[in-house]
Amino acid sequence: MTTASATESKPASPAIEKVTLKVDGREVGVPKLTPDWQGKLVPTTMLQACQIAGVEVPHYCYHPKLPVAGNCRMCLVEFGLPAMGPDRKPILNEDGTPKIIRQTLPYEPGTPRGAIACATPISPGMEIYPNSPATKQMREAVLESLLINHPLDCPICDQAGECKLQEYSVEYGQSQSRFVEEKVHKPKCVDLGPRIVLDDERCILCTRCIRFSKEIVGDDALGIASRGSHNVLTHYPGKPFDNNYTLNTVDICPVGALTSKDFRFQMRVWFLKETKSVCTSCSAGCNIVIGSREGRIYRYTPRDNDAVNACWMCDYGRLNYKWIGREDRLKHVLRRTAGGKSERTTWTTALKEIGAKLKNTAANATAIVASARQTNEELYLLARLGKRLNALTDSVPRRGEPDKLLLQADRNPNSTGARLTGFLQAAAGSNLRKIAEGIQEGRIKTLIVVGEDVTKHGIDASLFSRLDLLVVSDILPNAAAAFAHYVLPGCAHTEKRGTFTNGQGRVQKFMKAVEGPEDARPEWEFLCDLVFETTGLDGLASIEGLFNQMAKETPAFSGLTWAGLGDAGVPANSLNTA
C-alpha cells in the first residue's frame, strides 16, 4: 500500500537472506527465515517454500496462525539433498551440477522417505518433489487412513462444500478403499459447549482446535482422551467449552467435526453468497465475510487481516447479526400530521419538507445526536449539516468489558470515525445533557437523531413536545420515533456500503450483502439528499464520490480513496486530530 501514513513508521528492513532450492524441478529463491505463528523469525519450512513457488502442498493440521503439530502427515513430500563429500563439499555430477540424493528410508534404501513439509526446514540446494509419484502415493495412503474410520456422511454434514477431507479426496485420493473391517464408532452429537457440537467420528484429530484454544485464547479447555484409533476430542470434564472465541474452532476445523449450533443445518454453504464486510460489535473492526442467501443472513465468518484480527473473531460479534432480520424493523417513512397521527409518506416528500424546515432554522437552535455505529460517510454528512446549522452534536458512548484478544471496551464500531470526521468535537456523551437543557430552556428547537434511542441517554421523551422539529432515523424501533415529526428507516451495515474507522484508526470498507426491508434506505443516501435540500451541495450521490470528497475535506483521511482502501483497509493519517 503506497498510502502509508505519517504515523506509520516502517522499521528498517534488514537484507533478507535467501536460500536457493528447487521445487518440482524449478529453482526458487526463498527467504532463509520466515515469521512463525507468533511472528518470530524461524527457518523457512518446505511447505512455505512450496507456497512461494506456487505449488500447493495439501495439509490438515498445519495452520499458519497456530504452532506446528505435524500429526496429520498429509504434507509428507519426497525430497532430495545435495550429496556431500567427506570434505563437506557438494559432490558434482559429470555435467557440473550438484549431485542430489533422493532421501530413502535408512533401513530400506529402495523406499523413498517423506518429510512433513510443515515442519521441515529448508536447506540450500534441497530439492522438493511435491508432485512425484512417491509423494502422491504417501498422500493417497494418508487419505485412505483418514477415511477408513470416517462415517462418510457428507450428505448430512454441514461441512460439505468447504471440507478439506472432501476436497483432498477428490484431488489427491483414490476412488476406492481396501478397508473391509468394521469402522470404529465414537460419540456423535457431543455437546461440547453452548455454541459447539462435536461429531467425534468425523474428527481427524488434527488438534487445530486444541492448539487454538490453548495458545491463542489461553483457555486450555480441549484435549484428546483415550488412545490410538479410539482417540476422541473432548473438553475438560465438567467444564463446557465456553470462551468468547469457541466458534473459531468451527472455522479452522478442516472437517465437519466441530459445527456451530447457530449455523448447523441452516443452509448448504455452496448456496451462500459471500460479501466482504466488517464486524460492528466493537471498535476492533474485525474483517468478516457475510454469508447470505435470498436476502437473509446466515452467518458471519472472519476474514483474514493481519493488521486487525488475523483470521479470528469473537463469538459475541459473530452471533450479533440476528437483529438485522427482525420483523419489527422500521420499514416506512413516516410523517406526523397536524393531528398528531403518523402517516406513511415518500422519501422525496419527507426530505423536501425537512430540508425546507432546516433551511429556515435559526443558528444554534439545532442539535444532532448520531450513533457511532453510523459510517464515516454518514457522520461526515451530519458534521457538514451540523456546521451549517451551527448545531450541537453528540454521540452515545457504548462500553463493555474487553478481553485480551479482540473484543474492545468501546462497543461502537466507529467512535474514531465520529471524531475524525469532525462530527464529535468532545468526548462522546458529553453534550447530551447540554442538549437536554437546551431543549428544556427552549434554545434548541430542532433535534435530529440518527441510530440512537436518545430517551435512554438523558433526553427524556417529555422534552420532545418543546421541539419544532424532531427527525428520527433508525433501524430498529426507537422510543423517540413515536414522537418524531419524521421517521426515516435506515439500513444495517449489511445492507449498504461504507467505511468505518476502527479503534486503531484503520479505515475499512464494507460491502452490501442484502437489501434493506421495504422503504429502508442507506442513511448516507438520504443524508446526501438532505444536505442537498438544506445547503444546496450536490454531487455526492455515489459512495465512491462521497468517500473521496470526505477524504479531501478531512485531514485524517487526506490522500485516501475508496478504491485505494482495498479489502484490508488503510490506516488514517493521524489519531491526534481529536
Add this chain to the structure above:
Amino acid sequence: MPSEYRLILKHADQPGYTNDLDCYLRHGGYEVLRKALSLPPRILSDGRKVSAQEQIRDEVMLSGLRGRGGAGFSCGLKWSFVDRKSGKPVYLICNADESEPGTFKDKQIIYKDPHQLLEGTILSCFANDVHLAYIYIRGEFVQGAKILNRALAEARAKEFLGKNILGSGYDLEIFVHRGAGAYICGEETGLIESLEGKRAYPRIKPPYFPAVLGLYLCPTIVNNVETLCAVKHIVAMSGAEYAKLGTPNNTGTRIVSISGHIKKPGYYEVEVGKVTLGELILDPAFGGGLREDRQLKAVIPGGSSAKVFKAGEKFKLKRRGPDGQMSTVEVGVLDLPYDFDSVQQAGSMSGSGAIIVMDDTADLTEALENIAEFYAHESCGQCTPCREGSLWMAKALHRLNHGQGRKQDADYLLHIAKHIQGRTICAFGEACAWPVLSFVSKFKDEFQAKGAADEARRSRTLTAGAGPGPDLRIAASPEV
C-alpha cells in the same frame, strides 16, 4: 564354550545380595563415584585442561557404548550432541519405562541392584553438568518405584546425592516419576511430554531433538537403565578396557531376555557379539534348547517390534577380516552373532535384547494378531498412519483368525504396513509395521492358506444355507 559374562548383573543374583545401600557398599558401591568426583583435571601437552567431566565423557565415547534401550545409538555421540552453550540447565532422564514385549532386563537391575543404577546415573549427570535428573519408571513397576525411592533416600542420607555430594561441591537431585501405563512413554520425546505432565505424544523432530529442546525445552539426555549402569563400569575400568569386551563397534556386555518356547527362559548377560543367536536359544548355558525336541519355527531377535527371523533363513553379512578387507559371508539364523550390526545386517534389529522363540506348534497368524493387538492398543493415536493403520491390521488379523479370512489378506496386510513405516512422528510406526511386514512376507503361505481355507469353508456353508458367521468385532473400546 559360550558362557555368561556378568558385569552389570555381577552381584544381582548372588545368594545374600540385597538391594539396600549397606549391601551395595559392602560390594564396593559408590567407590567409582567417589573417585570420579575427586578426579583432577588432566593437563594436556598444549596446556589445555581437561576437566573431570570431560574425561568421563571421553571415556564413554572411547568405550563405544551403544544405547541398550532399543536403537543402539552411540551413547558418547548422544552426549556430544547436548547443547552446552544454551545457558539453560541440562537434564538427564533415566528411561526405565521398559515396555517392549519380551524385555525384562531393566527390571532385574532396578529390583535387585538399584544403587548400581543410581551410581551410573549420578556419574552420567556429573559428566554432563546435570543438577536435576529423573528416573521415569513404567507405572506397572510399582515395587520398582518403591525400591528406587528407598535407594534414593539412602543415597541422600549418605551424601551420594543432594547438595555438595561427598564434599565435591557438586549438587544433584534425582526424582522417580511413575508412568501411567503406556508403551509410548518409552519413546524419549513422548516420555518428556509425559514427564512435563502432558499427554505422551511424541514430539516432531525437527525441531524437538532432546539434546537441544528436551525437557521443558532444555537440553536433555535420555538414557536407558542398562546404559547408565554400563557408564559406571566404563568409568571404573576405563573406556579402552570396556571396549575390549564384546566385539568391535559392539562393545561391552548386554543383558538378553529370552522367552518363548524354550527350556530355560530368562535373562543372560553376555559379551555383545561373542555368542550367536543359536547359542542363546540352544546352549545349556542360556535358553537350553526347545522343549520336547520340537523344531524351531521363528525367532524374534529384539523385542516384539523387531522383524522376525524364519528358521533356516540365511543372511549375507559383510565382515571385516583381520587384514582389514571386507568380505561377505553367508550365515544362518542360528549362527548369527548376537550384536547390533549383525542382526541389523540380517534385516532386523537386536532392539531391547529380547529374544522370543517360537517352535513348530506356534500359529504365526495368531502370534502376529497378538502382537498387532498390542500395538493397536498402545498407539498413542497422534499421527494418522499409525493411529489408523495399527488398528486396521489388528482387525484384519482378528478376522483372519476367526473364520473370516480371505486369500488376499496377506497382501492386504502388507499394503497397510508399508504405508505406516517411515511416515510417522516416532519409531512406533516401524514398531507396529515391522512385525506384520516380516511375519506376512516370510510366512506368506500360512497367511494365504488360512484365508483360502476360510473362503472355502464359507462357500460350503453358504451353499448349505448356514446362519450368520461368528461375531467378528474386535473389542471396540479400549481399557479405561
